[in-house]
Amino acid sequence: MVAYTLSRDEIDRLFQALADGTRRDIVSRVIEREQSVSALAERYDVSFAAVQKHVAVLERAALVSKRRLGREQIVSSNIATISTAQDLLRSWEELWQARAVRIAAILAEPAKTNEGKEE
Amino acid sequence: MTANIEHTLDRDSLSFTFTSDFDAPAERVWQVWEDPRQLERWWGPPSWPATFDRHDFVPGGESRYHMTGPNGETAPGWWVTTSIEPHSRLELRDGFADQSGEPDPSMPETRMTMTLDEQDGRTRMTLVSKFANADELDKVLAMGMVDGMTEAMEQIEGILASTLKR
Secondary structure (H helix, E strand, O other): OHHHHOOHHHHHHHHHHHOOHHHHHHHHHHHHOOEEHHHHHHHOOOOHHHHHHHHHHHHHOOOEEEEEEOOEEEEEEOHHHHHHHHHHHHHHHHHHHHHHHHHHHHHHOOOOOOOOOOO | OOOEEEEEEEOOOOEEEEEEEEOOOHHHHHHHHHOHHHHHHHOOOOOOOEEEEEEOOOOOOEEEEEEEOOOOOEEEEEEEEEEEEOOOEEEEEEEEEOOOOOEOOOOOEEEEEEEEEEEOOEEEEEEEEEEOOOOHHHHHHHHHHHHHHHHHHHHHHHHHHHHHHO
């Protein structure tokens, strides 16, 4: 279940990080291959500082990691957290699958004596 | 008896649809939502059973529940039932509560519409869920991203699988 595999703060940070189109795009790009903040900055019509800020938000949500390589900052994807986000979606499916199975089990029980009672 | 379950993720409206067929009339399926004692038997998983402390099953009515974990920890939640058409349609908002049991506005909230369609004594339950917290748009976009990531993950899994074969 979603609520018990991630803390509330973690879910919040994950959703907030993914709420922005540029940040989603950054994640998609670094999934393909890791790249520097400056290489990412060239792709977007925003300042280097703005891209750096986006990367920091993604880093706080543990969606990406950053390391130094000489003068460059290299951004790579964090597969574990990305699959956690995917798990959030899967959890919802599993939650309702399990609920439907439990409902079916309740419905399959023999009618109780007080069922169909007259008012 | 089994429930046939289908789910879809609608990319455009970004809602989840879940369908299950039950071998019972709509009136009977409705009871598992209306009767809190039946509701708490399926709302939470066996390891986290739900207790509905309050269940005002009327339009605008509120419900309060808590789920109890294996070590006695509790996860409180709430509903606001926004619309009811007996035996056919139900709309509600479902969310997390803080430890006092009252709605926690900082937490994700789900909007749910449940419909029942009976045919030949069998009932199809259709559930449409939309994530909606204080920042509904953010949440909806996040869901779109998760969908996109599913594809990305499949690609990664494919790459890993072919690498391992070598």
